[in-house]
Amino acid sequence: MQDEYRTVARAGVHETEINRSRFLCSLAPAATEQDAQAFVAGVRKEHADATHNCWAYVIGADAGVQKASDDGEPGGTAGVPMLQMLLRRDMRYVVAVVTRYYGGVKLGAGGLIRAYGGAVGEALDDLGTLTRRRFRLATVTVDHHRAGKLQNDLRTAGRAVRDVRYAEAVTIEVGLPEADVDTFRSWLADATAGSAGFELGGEAYGDA
Numbered sequence: 433m434q435d436e437y438r439t440v441a442r443a444g445v446h447e448t449e450i451n452r453s454r455f456l457c458s459l460a461p462a463a464t465e466q467d468a469q470a471f472v473a474g475v476r477k478e479h480a481d482a483t484h485n486c487w488a489y490v491i492g493a494d495a496g497v498q499k500a501s502d503d504g505e506p507g508g509t510a511g512v513p514m515l516q517m518l519l520r521r522d523m524r525y526v527v528a529v530v531t532r533y534y535g536g537v538k539l540g541a542g543g544l545i546r547a548y549g550g551a552v553g554e555a556l557d558d559l560g561t562l563t564r565r566r567f568r569l570a571t572v573t574v575d576h577h578r579a580g581k582l583q584n585d586l587r588t589a590g591r592a593v594r595d596v597r598y599a600e601a602v603t604i605e606v607g608l609p610e611a612d613v614d615t616f617r618s619w620l621a622d623a624t625a626g627s628a629g630f631e632l633g634g635e636a637y638g639d640a
Contacts, residue, residue: 436565437524437637448581450547452535452545453483457555458569465491465499475529483534486510486548487617489527490518493566493637494513505548505583509541511542511547521556528552567592572620573629574602585623591616592638601629605637 443460462468468489476485486491488511489502498519500511509579530551539547574582579602586593592607608616613632620628 441560444559446558451537456531457551462527479531484532484562486531488515509544510548511617513545517549563565569633571631572604
């Protein structure tokens with residue numbers, strides 16, 4: 433797994449106008465290729481009267497799935513520059529659709545490449561990005577009278593508390609950078625006088 437990746441902070445639309453053509457870039461996070469395809473279909477339906485709905489998406493922290501479509505624009509002038517912009521910005525798990533309403537002035541191949549790639553870049557700047565880093569999931573089990581203080585100590589120490597469950601004991605799920613696992617195990621033993629249970633789980637990504 434990659435140590436980290438970047439994605440769009442939120443779904444949204446950014447509009448720009450070039451030589452009387454309107455370019456609307458719709459961006460969204462997409463956990464799977466199916467999510468990306470569903471988003472593209474939704475935008476195409478919403479803008480069924482548009483001249484073009486070109487799209488690109490990158491799925492996987494290692495960018496394993498990369499697809500793009502020119503949707504009727506000259507080959508390589510829309511989807512590819514959109515995809516290249518996403519990759520240049522190190523974006524992952526993201527889908528972009530640029531909807532064009534033709535304004536009567538032809539832009540030429542170079543103009544189209546700049547327009548479509550630029551629309552994605554401007555949308556990323558407008559909506560913002562965030563970095564997700566790889567964590568090991570760890571489950572801490574502690575008795576009720578220690579749980580409140582331990583949760584406070586975890587947050588004070590900057591640890592990512594992902595979930596808390598109350599039963600006979602309190603189970604706290606935390607995210608740990610791989611390099612911190614041994615240090616955290618020692619810290620936990622000191623903080624709870626050795627009374628807390630500790631179990632390592634799988635890997636996941638979380639906000640940096």
